[in-house]
């Protein structure tokens with residue numbers, strides 16, 4: 001590799017120093033690394049207000065739409081990944097561009113669908129890992145204007161439609177991975193170019209990736225640059241992308257996948273962090289199971305799941321970026337249109353409890369979630385209390401008024417204090433919306449809440465002790481948060497030390513009887529393992545049941561406990577026997593369900 005490039009890749013010479021052609025007549029430098037918190041807050045303000053956005057993965061991969069020469073799908077992600085999954089040579093993949101003619105594309109319609117779903121911004125793939133640019137690019141002729149019969153720039157049309165309908169527009173760009181190029185790295189195209197030692201990554205960055213990002217920023221003035229898969233980028237290369245964007249679009253928000261610890265917000269994908277993430281975060285998720293259009297993927301999330309995901313994420317202080325994969329004709333799949341419409345109906349009534357809110361102060365709510373604005377709490381009731389009494393645990397503030405958000409007349413609901421730190425709101429007999437009925441509480445002063453979990457005794461509640469809130473004493477045992485692979489179960493694993501144990505403290509308002517379930521995964525090696533669960537004074541010794549694997553989770557009832565109240569109690573899980581070479585089990589949660597009298 002040229003010495004100069006070696007210095008650049010070693011991060012010793014910043015990329016931009018060596019690219020006079022790319023940076024000619026540059027505007028004054030904005031050093032994104034020296035921004036004050038107040039400046040950052042001002043830049044992030046609209047994004048924190050918006051809370052809900054549309055992700056779109058659209059490219060020439062929508063032509064095969066998940067099928068290739070009858071090949072059996074060996075892995076998932078065949079939509080936009082089909083070139084890599086089917087190891088399609090560039091010379092066979094490129095001709096897809098000649099078949100890509102989305103004559104039904106209508107930017108105004110796409111923006112209208114997003115806006116009516118309650119979304120306030122959108123992010124679309126300008127270039128995914130297949131290397132095809134969905135925008136007018138001089139840096140590469142492999143783009144929608146030059147290489148397809150369509151011959152138009154849909155990004156330009158979207159930018160105008162978004163401006164017309166007051167919705168912010170962002171662009172996804174994979175700045176390291178590119179299966180069309182011999183010099184790209186990351187998860188590279190090893191089927192056309194197997195010898196990685198011959199790849200000149202700096203050349204790829206200099207000749208395609210950086211120039212295209214600059215084209216996108218100058219041509220469309222994005223509100224967000226959504227980078228992806230930053231592997232193989234050095235810190236100085238990530239900094240170069242960040243500086244390039246903010247130099248030309250100073251207010252542009254950049255996600256954390258610009259790489260190397262940079263960027264404005266975290267991007268957990270396909271799962272909701274149980275305790276949220278400190279700082280700004282955005283959960284991105286598919287509406288079915290693919291990002292790019294896959295004609296055979298009919299696993300659509302129903303509106304109820306989308307709405308409750310949105311509420312759950314926003315209750316933790318995050319944004320929800322929900323993905324649709326448009327077809328090669330340039331339209332959204334009809335199922336997606338229907339789901340977005342239904343979500344929009346809920347948002348029309350309840351958007352006030354989402355937009356501009358911050359994380360709710362009430363956690364561990366067995367009946368739903370909470371979001372917050374100054375002087376107001378929004379109670380998102382998923383499970384309507386059978387006796388009509390909604391217990392609001394831990395709330396010490398004076399409640400001035402309460403009403404269903406959907407009630408324009410704001411007819412007050414009866415509010416009474418159950419204790420010095422628990423409030424009860426008397427609800428109507430039936431929910432306004434079975435998915436999520438929002439109750440507004442006007443409170444005096446800043447939220448003052450006892451964070452300790454309150455176990456509720458009325459039948460119908462499931463009091464879930466998630467491991468993310470446990471007090472873990474662990475030398476080997478440790479918490480594993482959700483990840484792309486697990487997606488559904490966070491857990492305490494690597495529990496090989498019999499001295500490791502965990503506990504929760506909780507409150508009760510009165511005496512109650514509860515069935516106790518433990519949710520865990522257990523490998524065959526765990527077959528002789530034992531643990532003891534204690535609740536208050538009661539002990540429940542239990543043998544571990546093999547579930548097939550540490551991440552194959554099942555619920556097992558370990559007993560029924562009388563718990564006195566009011567009072568504070570402790571629940572513990574301690575190993576009793578751990579077979580050599582095994583972990584006790586991988587624990588996900590303990591659930592106390594009131595026994596119907």
Ligand code: FHN
Nearest residue numbers: 057080081228229269284291
């Ligand atoms: O591999 C990509 C995938 O195709 C998709 O673009 C997602 C969206 O966040 N990002 C990568 C997987 O993390």
